[in-house]
Amino acid sequence: MTTFPLAALLFDLDGTLVDTAPDLADAANHMLTRLGRPPRDEATVSGWIGDGVPRLIKRALTGERLGEPDAALFEEAQALYDAYYETHVADRSRLYPGVARTLADLRAEGFRMACVTNKAGRFARPLLQAVGIADYFDAVLCGDELARTKPDPLPLVTACERLGVACDGAALVGDSGNDMRAAKAAGMPALAVAYGYHHGVDLLGLGAAAVVPTFDGVRNFLRFEGRFLRAKALP
Secondary structure (H helix, E strand, O other): OOOEEEOEEEEOOEOOOEEOHHHHHHHHHHHHHHOOOOOOOHHHHHOOOOOOHHHHHHHHHHOOOOOOOOHHHHHHHHHHHHHHHHHOOOOOOEEOOOHHHHHHHHHHOOOEEEEEOOOOHHHHHHHHHHOOOHHHOOEEEOOOOOOOOOOOOHHHHHHHHHHOOOHHHEEEEEOOHHHHHHHHHHOOOEEEEOOOOOOOOOOOOOOOOEEEOOOHHHHHHHHHHOOEEEOOOOO
């Protein structure tokens, strides 16, 4: 069995650490209401999550996964969405079960950790603070801070550089195809969580080493399954 000596762990945000669907849905429905359009139920909006806020907005406006609304309408809609979401980023968003405890345990075991998200920094950083896990991360990389976002490997490579580890000394934990593709392109192993916003995509088929049912399973897999072996913690 292939083993990977690990010194660092990288984590996706939405759908992996935090269930953000309720606040994303509220922002989308605020936007639609201001535009004179009927709101959508939360389950429908949840199905649109996973490819960034601009695509979510376009889906809300068109009702199609790859729909392209009028450019002026989209610009107005995004301004409404962003203004609302920025002040309601953590009204109803919650950590998934086991996240805080597992991050604390991993920190105690010597892992360096980063949050790598396609979410814009003005949303992601306040969200991490609001749900109480910002201090676990040695680095936070957001979608508007680099030239390219996941599934491009650049955010993962940059995170490893900031943590002072090689890409093959880190693993990514995520919930989506974009996460798995980015990890594969960066040359690092990836674990997938079974919940989140992957919408039925075969994450094992995209290269995940395993799919864990709960966030607690991340630590259990690292400790017991023998697929990953943690290296001695860096100084």
